[in-house]
Amino acid sequence: MKITYSSVREPRWANHEKTAIDCLVYFEHLKSEVPFIASETDVEPHGREIFGRCMQGEFGEIAPPIARTESPENFEAPQLPAAWHDINQFLDEANRENASGTERGLVLVWAAMLDEMLCRLLERFLVEDKVTQGVLRGGPGDPLTSLSSRTKVAFSLGLIAKDELQAIDKVRTIRNDFAHRVGISLEHQSFRSKCEDLYNRTVGDGATFEARHFYSAGCARLLMVLSNRIAEIEGERCQKRNESKPLQQR
Numbered sequence: 001m002k003i004t005y006s007s008v009r010e011p012r013w014a015n016h017e018k019t020a021i022d023c024l025v026y027f028e029h030l031k032s033e034v035p036f037i038a039s040e041t042d043v044e045p046h047g048r049e050i051f052g053r054c055m056q057g058e059f060g061e062i063a064p065p066i067a068r069t070e071s072p073e074n075f076e077a078p079q080l081p082a083a084w085h086d087i088n089q090f091l092d093e094a095n096r097e098n099a100s101g102t103e104r105g106l107v108l109v110w111a112a113m114l115d116e117m118l119c120r121l122l123e124r125f126l127v128e129d130k131v132t133q134g135v136l137r138g139g140p141g142d143p144l145t146s147l148s149s150r151t152k153v154a155f156s157l158g159l160i161a162k163d164e165l166q167a168i169d170k171v172r173t174i175r176n177d178f179a180h181r182v183g184i185s186l187e188h189q190s191f192r193s194k195c196e197d198l199y200n201r202t203v204g205d206g207a208t209f210e211a212r213h214f215y216s217a218g219c220a221r222l223l224m225v226l227s228n229r230i231a232e233i234e235g236e237r238c239q240k241r242n243e244s245k246p247l248q249q250r
Helices: 047-053 085-102 102-126 131-138 147-157 163-178 191-204 211-232
Strands: 005-013 020-027 032-037
Touching: 005 047, 020 047, 020 131, 032 047, 085 102, 085 211, 102 131, 102 163, 102 211, 147 163, 163 191, 163 211, 191 211
Parallel strands: none
Antiparallel strands: 005 020, 020 032
């Protein structure tokens, strides 16, 4: 998707090294003016383009950077989610599918990622035992090997909220349609409405995208939520019940 913008105002160096520029940009897909940091090494073409045009003076003189007011020792680096390494691998795969794959592949890859993250959430909470592993990662006939069952059990155990369950169910519905039907597109009105609803439930910033980007952004948000939830429940794992008396005496 090509990001378009109609105006750039108040460019200012973001640092003394002059490698990035702070500015205000009116993006068409957001329908509003927002703060933006442009860089010549930006991964997105519009970021590199805005940086180049600012350097050429198209939007006025670039103001000097604002002096720091806080002392370095008081600065706290942002903390990445505990499972960021796993999420980063997921996102890399999704981005490859988004860039060169089919809509069907994109839909199935994102759903598979959510399914796997739900499984990991349950693994971290349920009793640590090979029985649990069989329940979660056994064959198709085992009770918790589907996205639907994992979602319902995670909700029933208090691991996900009702609105999270509803958003994941929206992904599952779209996934099922693309897995079993041919000749369909996310841009068909019924699917676009579902993708936009998913986006509004999970992001809700009023942006306008292609349906595939609505779907991808919604799934990415859910992936981050589940990753953070895994970190939040650390230490809450269910424990095996051990009885001192033999079964016949209980």
